Amino acid sequence: MNKIDTVSDIVLQSKKIVVFTGAGISTESGIPDFRSPGGIWDRFDPNELTYQKFLSSQISREKYWERQKILWPLIAAAKPNPGHCAIAELYRMDKLDCVITQNGDDLHQKSGVPEERVIELHGTFKRAICLECGQKYPGEEVQVRLESGEKVPTCIICGGIMKPDVVSFGQAMPERETREAEKRSATCDLFLVAGSSLVVYPAARMPLIAKNNGAKLVIINLTPTPHDRYADIVINGQTGEVLSQIVEQVKAKSKK
Numbered sequence: 164m165n166k167i168d169t170v171s172d173i174v175l176q177s178k179k180i181v182v183f184t185g186a187g188i189s190t191e192s193g194i195p196d197f198r199s200p201g202g203i204w205d206r207f208d209p210n211e212l213t214y215q216k217f218l219s220s221q222i223s224r225e226k227y228w229e230r231q232k233i234l235w236p237l238i239a240a241a242k243p244n245p246g247h248c249a250i251a252e253l254y255r256m257d258k259l260d261c262v263i264t265q266n267g268d269d270l271h272q273k274s275g276v277p278e279e280r281v282i283e284l285h286g287t288f289k290r291a292i293c294l295e296c297g298q299k300y301p302g303e304e305v306q307v308r309l310e311s312g313e314k315v316p317t318c319i320i321c322g323g324i325m326k327p328d329v330v331s332f333g334q335a336m337p338e339r340e341t342r343e344a345e346k347r348s349a350t351c352d353l354f355l356v357a358g359s360s361l362v363v364y365p366a367a368r369m370p371l372i373a374k375n376n377g378a379k380l381v382i383i384n385l386t387p388t389p390h391d392r393y394a395d396i397v398i399n400g401q402t403g404e405v406l407s408q409i410v411e412q413v414k415a416k417s418k419k
């Protein structure tokens with residue numbers, strides 16, 4: 164019995180699956196993983212774009228918004244790939260409890276998983292937020308301002324500093340989402356990691372919470388992760404390909 168076969172059996176037996184996704188699932192849709200170097204993104208070193216620097220330095224804010232300006236068209240045009248679609252299929256089969264994602268690219272929602280089933284642990288690029296008054300602005304609206312020459316947009320209501328509503332290095336994780344993710348991880352029967360190297364804490368704690376509460380743990384990632392030894396099954400491969408194969412088998416077996 165191969166691993167795909169085994170995982171499809173586990174999925175069939177599961178009723179409350181939590182899928183945990185990271186940058187690895189979205190690179191197949193053309194969204195860059197900022198922690199892997201390459202091309203124009205090398206100009207935007209995450210260590211230079213920490214939350215502390217964003218708050219304290221105008222130059223850092225300009226750089227951050229310059230990245231957002233280049234990134235926005237990619238996010239707006241990105242389409243879900245077979246990995247996202249396979250997860251949406253689990254939702255339609257009534258197997259999915261929720262998706263916990265480290266990505267802020269909206270691709271799970273675009274693939275058909277309802278908004279309320281997606282927990283965005285690191286926020287989202289699709290809107291900006293005023294750090295003073297909390298007012299939120301849609302990404303496309305801010306993009307218009309950036310393209311008309313604003314280097315660092317400020318809040319229209321209070322004049323405060325605005326930031327893409329995504330968690331930067333050094334910035335606290337959103338409380339409500341973190342609590343919700345921990346709760347869902349503790350009560351699922353299968354925790355399926357797809358495209359995360361599980362190195363960013365506290366996000367990487369979730370699979371351990373699941374495992375400690377009796378869930379099965381399956382990890383699908385291109386490269387090994389520090390949590391592989393706790394997993395029931397580890398598959399090293401492209402998430403799009405692996406997830407679609409698993410879901411295809413689940414469908415075939417459930418027809419029998």
Ligand SMILES: [Zn+2]
Nearest residue numbers: 293296318321
């Ligand atoms: Zn404001």
